[in-house]
Amino acid sequence: MSQDLKTRVLEDVKTAMRAQEKLRLSVLRMLTAEMKQREVVDSVELTDAVVSAAIEKMIKQRRDSEKQYTDGGRPELAAKEAEEIKILMVYLPEQLTADELVALVKQAVAETGAVEGKDMGKVMAWIKPKAQGRTDMGKVSGLIKAQLAG
Template structure:
């Protein structure tokens, strides 16, 4: 079963259970996937669905920070619920050691020599780490490895 199919099944389950909160969040995921499929005129595979979900989680984290700063506990809780629900569809997160090993492998793969090659390394890592690591943290690790700071 593909990730997209699993999400559709979870929508049906939430409908049957009359779980409005969960159903609403699942419909947001479905709508984002459908929107990308329509925009790009393709059927998304699991990797593309993971990137959509990853982007949605990032949006939720940004919203949580802004709502917390504004003192809106109700909205923080709603966004946190959605972020947790979205995270359940991502593959297991990698440890720092696993990420470091993949970074070393990617640097060797593109024969990166310095900070100027960071874009090449990140392009390789994006496909390998999508949904399995925080790409901002990965970027910092790559920059440190390549001597960029």
Template sequence: MMSEIKQAITSAIKDAMRAKAKERLSVLRMVTAEFKRIEVDERIELDDARVLAVLDKMTKQRRDAATQFTDANRQDLADIENFEIEVIQAFLPQALTEEEIHTLIREAIASTGASNMGDMGKVMGIIKPRVQGRADMGAVSKLIKASLQG
């Protein structure tokens, strides 16, 4: 069964073509090309969880590039990256608030009985599927570390 998010992106491509929104269409095609590359390389059909992981990774790559372009005084290129982020994020679920992330971390620590940094992997294993595409994993990781170091 095709991922719902992939279907939404496919129909967004058709809408962008009708609207002659060249820049948006280009970003959406880039996203579907990445899905296709993974499906061919790994001989799988992407499910929603994997699609979210791919979109999340693409957003992070663009955020990093935008930061580098801004630091290099290339705002024109940073603006392109930021536009791509906007288009991609439209297909990601609503971002979690910091309070929601803290609550998930507390629940994961309680359910795993985690008490020190050695338990970091257990906590991440529970949290990652719940926050994928809804929060920056790097920031979540830092919050988990801070909680475990207490």
């Protein structure tokens, strides 16, 4: 039986501590704090889906920071954010390739009968359970808009 995501993260914190991997330990501690926040403050049971959502949130924050640092001429800080993203990505399911994502969007548009921009919500609702945690949902949104416009 495979262990749940929460247990895996907590075990990896111990491993990183023993190995004195400072950056990895720091990122995993931030993740455990986010998990505790959701568990205690939001009164949510920590299922794999909840932990995955926390990881996705943290990755999105780091991507935003990485872009700001790059735009601001701070490549060393952008590189640190990129490293943190790599550490967090390990805990998400295998990511969809660009081709798989395009195929999924085309299938969603066809199956929902979407033809214009106002149908975007239907398409997103169809795709979300299949793609959540496996891709950046912002990319999905852009692809849907392009598909419905063209």
